[in-house]
Amino acid sequence: MASQQYATPVKGGAHSSTSSATRRISSADLDQLLRSPATPQSKVTDFNNGSSATGTASTNDTRLLFQQKEREIESQRQGRDANQLLAQHQNVYEQNKERLLDAITETGSLLADLRDYNTNKRIIHYAAATAQHASPSAPQPGALKRSQSTRPGASFDDSDAAGRTDTSRPFHPSLQRCYTSQASSSSLPNTPERRAPARSSTAPFGGEADDIDNDNANDDEMSVLRLDLRVGAVGGTPSSALVRSLERSSVAQLLDGRMEKSQRHLENLKQRISDTQSKVLVTGDLNAGKSTFVNALLRRDLMPTDQQPCTTVFCEVLDADDSNGGAEEVHMLKPGTAYDAKDPSTYTRHTLADIEKIVAEAEDFSPEDAPILKCYARDTRATQDSLLRNGIVDIALIDAPGLNRDSLKTTALFARQEEIDVVVFVVSAENHFTLSAKEFLWNASHDKAYVFIVVNKYDQIRNKDKCRKLVLEQIRQLSPRTYDDAANLVHFVDSGAVFGASSTAADATVVDDEATPADEAVKKVEGVPESAPHSASAGGLTSRSSESLRAFARLEASLRDFVLLKRSKSKLLPSKTYMLRLLSDIGLLARINTAVANVELGEASRALEVARPALARCQASHAKLESVLEGEEDEVVTAVMQEAQRKLNAAIELIGRGLPAVESVSLPAYPGLFNVWEYAQEVRHALTGSLEVALRGVEDTTRGTTSQAVDRVQKMGEAHLPEGVEKRQRIFNPDAMFAKRRSLPGLVGLGLTTEVVEVQPSDFFDAWHHFAVLTGSGQGGEGKDKALASSSSRGDDELGMVSGLSLGLGAITLLGGKTLGAKTAVDALVRVSDLVGNPTARRWAGPVFALLSTGLVVYFIVDLPNSVPRNVGRALRHGLVSGSAVATGGAATTTTVAVGDKSGAGEVRSFTAQHSARVSRETRKVLRLATWDLQERFRDAIAQKRQEVEREEAKAKSAQMALEYFAGAEAQVGRVRAKVDEVVGLETA
Numbered sequence: 001m002a003s004q005q006y007a008t009p010v011k012g013g014a015h016s017s018t019s020s021a022t023r024r025i026s027s028a029d030l031d032q033l034l035r036s037p038a039t040p041q042s043k044v045t046d047f048n049n050g051s052s053a054t055g056t057a058s059t060n061d062t063r064l065l066f067q068q069k070e071r072e073i074e075s076q077r078q079g080r081d082a083n084q085l086l087a088q089h090q091n092v093y094e095q096n097k098e099r100l101l102d103a104i105t106e107t108g109s110l111l112a113d114l115r116d117y118n119t120n121k122r123i124i125h126y127a128a129a130t131a132q133h134a135s136p137s138a139p140q141p142g143a144l145k146r147s148q149s150t151r152p153g154a155s156f157d158d159s160d161a162a163g164r165t166d167t168s169r170p171f172h173p174s175l176q177r178c179y180t181s182q183a184s185s186s187s188l189p190n191t192p193e194r195r196a197p198a199r200s201s202t203a204p205f206g207g208e209a210d211d212i213d214n215d216n217a218n219d220d221e222m223s224v225l226r227l228d229l230r231v232g233a234v235g236g237t238p239s240s241a242l243v244r245s246l247e248r249s250s251v252a253q254l255l256d257g258r259m260e261k262s263q264r265h266l267e268n269l270k271q272r273i274s275d276t277q278s279k280v281l282v283t284g285d286l287n288a289g290k291s292t293f294v295n296a297l298l299r300r301d302l303m304p305t306d307q308q309p310c311t312t313v314f315c316e317v318l319d320a321d322d323s324n325g326g327a328e329e330v331h332m333l334k335p336g337t338a339y340d341a342k343d344p345s346t347y348t349r350h351t352l353a354d355i356e357k358i359v360a361e362a363e364d365f366s367p368e369d370a371p372i373l374k375c376y377a378r379d380t381r382a383t384q385d386s387l388l389r390n391g392i393v394d395i396a397l398i399d400a401p402g403l404n405r406d407s408l409k410t411t412a413l414f415a416r417q418e419e420i421d422v423v424v425f426v427v428s429a430e431n432h433f434t435l436s437a438k439e440f441l442w443n444a445s446h447d448k449a450y451v452f453i454v455v456n457k458y459d460q461i462r463n464k465d466k467c468r469k470l471v472l473e474q475i476r477q478l479s480p481r482t483y484d485d486a487a488n489l490v491h492f493v494d495s496g497a498v499f500g501a502s503s504t505a506a507d508a509t510v511v512d513d514e515a516t517p518a519d520e521a522v523k524k525v526e527g528v529p530e531s532a533p534h535s536a537s538a539g540g541l542t543s544r545s546s547e548s549l550r551a552f553a554r555l556e557a558s559l560r561d562f563v564l565l566k567r568s569k570s571k572l573l574p575s576k577t578y579m580l581r582l583l584s585d586i587g588l589l590a591r592i593n594t595a596v597a598n599v600e601l602g603e604a605s606r607a608l609e610v611a612r613p614a615l616a617r618c619q620a621s622h623a624k625l626e627s628v629l630e631g632e633e634d635e636v637v638t639a640v641m642q643e644a645q646r647k648l649n650a651a652i653e654l655i656g657r658g659l660p661a662v663e664s665v666s667l668p669a670y671p672g673l674f675n676v677w678e679y680a681q682e683v684r685h686a687l688t689g690s691l692e693v694a695l696r697g698v699e700d701t702t703r704g705t706t707s708q709a710v711d712r713v714q715k716m717g718e719a720h721l722p723e724g725v726e727k728r729q730r731i732f733n734p735d736a737m738f739a740k741r742r743s744l745p746g747l748v749g750l751g752l753t754t755e756v757v758e759v760q761p762s763d764f765f766d767a768w769h770h771f772a773v774l775t776g777s778g779q780g781g782e783g784k785d786k787a788l789a790s791s792s793s794r795g796d797d798e799l800g801m802v803s804g805l806s807l808g809l810g811a812i813t814l815l816g817g818k819t820l821g822a823k824t825a826v827d828a829l830v831r832v833s834d835l836v837g838n839p840t841a842r843r844w845a846g847p848v849f850a851l852l853s854t855g856l857v858v859y860f861i862v863d864l865p866n867s868v869p870r871n872v873g874r875a876l877r878h879g880l881v882s883g884s885a886v887a888t889g890g891a892a893t894t895t896t897v898a899v900g901d902k903s904g905a906g907e908v909r910s911f912t913a914q915h916s917a918r919v920s921r922e923t924r925k926v927l928r929l930a931t932w933d934l935q936e937r938f939r940d941a942i943a944q945k946r947q948e949v950e951r952e953e954a955k956a957k958s959a960q961m962a963l964e965y966f967a968g969a970e971a972q973v974g975r976v977r978a979k980v981d982e983v984v985g986l987e988t989a
């Protein structure tokens with residue numbers, strides 16, 4: 001209030017001659033007048049030239065001056081109060097701003113943390129997704145609430161746009177088209193992605209969710225972090241099938257995207273709050289008088305006006321002193337280039353006078369290509385009057401092209417820019433709201449709530465009450481919040497009257513003695529430059545135009561108030577709203593995830609109570625079974641081996657006595673002396689054949705024993721395997737045992753050398769055997785066997801001599817052995833030699849010997865059918881026992897895989913040892929397979945149980961971690977929220 005001079009047109013008296021001039025009265029003058037109110041000849045200030053004039057003042061004049069003084073004092077008081085109020089407001093604003101900036105920073109890092117948690121540690125459950133994907137048995141508070149909600153859209157956007165609409169707002173079917181079409185217009189520049197149907201399709205005051213009504217905040221519903229899961233870009237409705245088909249990880253990914261977007265928006269909010277400039281977008285119907293209104297606000301004929309729609313540009317008017325070093329000029333922005341006032345390459349420079357030409361040239365441009373002008377103009381009015389240069393905040397006024405179907409989208413987009421704080425919507429009182437206007441206004445006010453509405457050309461309306469009612473009713477439907485505060489936000493004016501556009505303004509006069517404090521404002525409206533063609537002061541105002549000016553003055557005061565005193569509302573409230581929404585969402589996420597984690601922890605704990613003992617039981621059973629199985633295996637293998645040894649030894653013993661090892665095999669019939677050779681051969685075949693049968697018998701017994709053992713093992717498995725483990729058995733096929741050996745031909749299968757079937761001389765008379773028997777060196781002992789067996793392996797040279805000797809000795813032995821016994825025979829032989837020395841004996845010795853020899857030969861021949869099997873059997877037995885008849889590397893050692901038997905091929909072992917080892921190996925192999933199968937299933941079962949335990953432990957750990965994390969997050973949300981809640985005064989400012 002540095003300059004306290006007011007322009008006061010006065011009428012009549014000494015000053016009537018100067019009625020067209022503006023009188024200026026100073027405080028000093030008025031003080032003086034007050035000091036001598038009754039002085040007949042008082043000194044009256046000549047308001048025109050500042051000099052004093054002396055004369056007799058009439059009572060009327062005195063009264064007039066008193067009234068004037070009172071008004072001035074009141075005005076000064078009001079000015080002081082306003083300044084104080086502004087200062088206070090500025091203080092509160094700064095505090096609020098700092099709190100919000102702090103809260104935004106903290107929330108940003110909380111979001112970053114949540115994203116990291118979601119991506120790297122544990123997927124965050126998102127409301128409805130949780131209900132669908134988490135354990136169905138477990139109730140989840142947040143999710144459950146949604147599923148029980150009666151609102152169709154409360155669960156995961158499963159409803160259509162209408163279903164999601166807040167019923168507190170009137171929804172206009174006629175506007176639905178634009179609502180949805182704009183919601184899906186993701187291709188538009190500067191456009192945030194499509195939104196969920198519950199949300200605004202346009203955001204006049206920001207690009208994100210700060211465009212949500214504060215009142216509609218609901219702690220149980222996502223808003224900012226709500227996921228848009230609509231199907232299809234155009235006209236699609238959300239599909240619950242799609243939602244259900246979405247994996248939790250996909251939902252988490254979408255949530256991450258949403259949080260990232262929110263982080264970006266927080267950064268924008270920061271910038272927006274830190275920005276000291278406030279932008280006021282003036283838009284409205286074609287030809288509604290927007291440019292006239294802007295000129296009226298500026299008191300300058302800056303923007304071209306015409307009876308035809310003419311504005312084709314977005315012209316942002318800024319204060320030249322504040323923003324451009326005082327230089328009045330126009331910068332035309334280069335499309336696609338970021339504007340920088342300090343960089344002339346980003347714009348082309350023009351004079352203010354060029355605006356008309358630029359506007360005219362841009363007439364044919366499409367709305368998207370409409371040039372954007374930065375118009376730096378000096379605001380000559382006093383700080384407290386000026387809108388642009390008010391000393392508190394830099395205001396920019398943007399004159400936009402008129403709305404029609406083409407420009408609607410562009411202007412809506414322009415309005416969505418972050419830095420647009422206030423939208424002033426100009427509508428012609430003559431036309432009310434056109435369809436485009438309705439669309440724009442409904443969208444702009446739908447979420448933003450407040451729009452400043454100027455109903456212009458009110459002077460043209462005859463039935464003003466009717467018009468007012470109609471327009472207000474429309475506003476009530478389109479923007480209920482604006483309607484509620486219509487006294488401040490809706491103004492019926494005649495902008496032309498301020499700047500001479502309307503016909504009535506040209507000869508308007510003001511009646512002084514009816515002036516009220518509101519008239520002061522009217523007089524400010526009158527403070528137009530002298531160059532103005534239709535200055536209100538030029539011809540004096542009629543009461544008609546006086547009313548118009550008063551209305552405009554009220555509008556200006558309200559607009560200033562709205563932009564300045566209530567800039568908190570336009571700048572901070574959206575941020576506060578957004579923050580509250582976001583924090584509420586994070587809080588909800590934290591609660592949902594805490595609930596889910598609690599459920600998971602409970603589930604995991606319960607599962608562990610079962611799984612841990614089950615694992616321990618399973619491990620114990622396994623250990624026990626393992627030792628039992630080992631014992632069983634050893635027992636069976638030993639039994640098999642002993643049985644095999646016993647049976648094979650018995651078989652070999654029989655063979656050794658020249659008898660077949662089994663009854664089912666019989667020796668061949670003696671074919672006579674002339675076929676004795678073949679006889680010996682057949683005996684050999686028969687005896688080895690009987691051995692094969694005996695061996696098969698051993699193998700069959702082993703199969704039976706093994707089958708029983710396998711059966712026992714499997715039963716043990718059934719008994720010990722834990723519940724739920726697959727009990728399917730490996731099928732045991734006993735026939736497969738020894739099948740390979742049996743498939744081999746005779747001797748090879750038996751693992752014997754081919755010599756065992758070759759006829760030997762000893763098969764007919766085994767001299768060494770008889771000698772051994774004769775010398776009493778044992779009855780079939782091992783040493784004797786060796787000695788006797790060696791007879792069959794001597795060279796052919798010795799054969800004749802040995803055979804002759806064998807024959808002779810054999811005869812003696814046989815005779816002696818048969819009649820007197822061996823000893824007696826030898827004794828007889830000694831006595832015979834004694835007789836040789838006796839002459840008498842020598843006489844009959846020859847015939848006796850001849851007789852004896854003949855007898856022996858006869859006996860030998862007669863005994864051949866018995867002696868051959870005996871000799872063959874004895875030789876075979878010897879070969880089998882000594883291992884000399886067992887082929888090294890033969891079937892006995894190679895047809896089985898050595899399992900736990902260290903005997904290798906090539907080692908000389910008896911037939912019994914070899915085959916008993918083989919069958920026991922085979923048995924061990926089969927049993928190992930059976931037990932291995934069982935153990936394998938045990939191991940699987942244990943691994944499964946361990947996995948289950950580990951899984952539940954991990955689940956419990958993860959849930960525990962989530963509980964801690966979300967408890968921390970919720971606490972942080974609480975702290976930040978308290979800070980945001982401290983941002984006060986926005987609702988009443």
Ligand SMILES: Nc1nc2c(ncn2[C@@H]2O[C@H](COP(=O)(O)OP(=O)(O)OP(=O)(O)O)[C@@H](O)[C@H]2O)c(=O)[nH]1
Nearest residue numbers: 287288289290291292305306309310311402495496
């Ligand atoms: N009677 C009357 N005429 C007005 C008023 N305001 C503007 N006009 C006239 O209406 C016509 C259009 O005014 P403009 O300011 O150019 O309108 P606009 O909304 O900027 O037009 P475009 O943006 O070009 O569509 C001009 O002839 C103005 O003189 C008013 O309050 N009363």
